[in-house]
Amino acid sequence: MNNATAAQAPEPQRIIKKYPNRRLYDTVTSSYITLSEVKTLVMKHEPFEVLDVKTGENITRSILLQIILEAEASGSPMFTAPVLESLIRFYGNAMQGMLGGYLEKNIQSVIDVQTRFAEQSKGFTPEMWTQYLSLQPPVLQAMMGGSLEQSKTMLAQMQEQMQKQTGQLLGAFGIKSSP
Template sequence: MNTAMAQQSESHQRIIKKYPNRRLYDTDTSTYITLSEVKQLVMSRVSFEVRDAKTGEDITRSILLQIILEEEAGGRPMFTAPVLESLIRFYGHAMQGFLGGYLEKNIQSLIEVQTRFAEQSKGFTPEMWSQYAAMQPPALQALMGGSLEQSKAMLAQMQEQVQKQTDQMLGAFGIKSAI
C-alpha cells in the first residue's frame, strides 16, 4: 500500500448510524451490523463514530458502554461490585474530571507494558516460560516499574489539587487550612 493510501485509511473514520429500531448501519459496508461486530472494530483498532440517524448526535460512548455491559454480564467480569461502586461515587465529586484522565493514563501504561512484554517474550521456549512463571511477581514488578511510579506521581498530583481546592474554598469563607 502506498503512503497516500495508508494516510487516507488512517484518517478515515468509519460512520455507523443507529436507527430508532436499535439497528446499527455501517455506512462503509452498507450493511446492518451487531454490537459484536462493533466490538470487532474496536479490537481491530478501526476508527469509527456512531451517530444517531435521526439527530446526528455522536453516541459512540453509549455504544461502547453497551459493549462493556454485555462483556461484564457474560463470562468473567473485569470489574468487581466494589470497583463499580467506587466509580459511581466519583460522579458529581470534585475529582470526577481527574479520575477519567488518571484511569486513561494508567490503562495506556498497562498497554505499553503488555506490548513490551509481548516483544520480549517472542522467542520464549517452554523452559523459559516455566522459569518466568516461577519468578512472575518480580518480573511483573520490573515490567511495571515505570507505570507504578507514574501512578504514584498522579496520586500525589491529585492530593495536591484537592488541597488547593480545599484551601481556596476555605479561603473564600475567611478560614485558613489547618494542614
C-alpha cells in the first residue's frame, strides 16, 4: 500500500472500554483516559464507541451524558432548571420521539450557521471585525432566520399531528373533539 492509499483509508472506529472500577481504557493508545480526554475526542470529531467490558453493551450515550452533566455542573450551564424539567416531562410522552428529532434538526441548523460563518470570516481584517461587531444583531438574525422559520414550521407540524392524534383517540371513544 502506498502513502496515497494509506492517507485515504478511513479511520477505524476507536474503542474505549469501561471497566467495573469506572475506569476508561482507550484501545488505540493502550492507556486509561478520563472523561475530559473523551470530551477532547468529541471536540476533534474523532469517531469512538464506549463498551462496557462486563456486558459488551455500547454505553457511548451514557458517557456523553456524563460529559454534559460535568459541563452543566461547572461554570455556566447551557440549560436552565425549567428547561431540564421540561425535557424530563417529555420522557414517556407521546411527543418524545418528535422532540428528539426537533432538537436534533435545530442543533444541526445552529452548527450549519456556525460553519458558514467560520468559512465566510476566514479573511477578516481587524477593521472588518470591528464593522461586523457593530452589525452583529442584524447579521445574526439574518443568519438564524432560516432555521427559526424551520423551527416554526416543525412546531406547527407537531401541533397539527397532535391534534389529529387527539381527534382519532377521542373518536375511538365516541367523543367528538371541538375544532
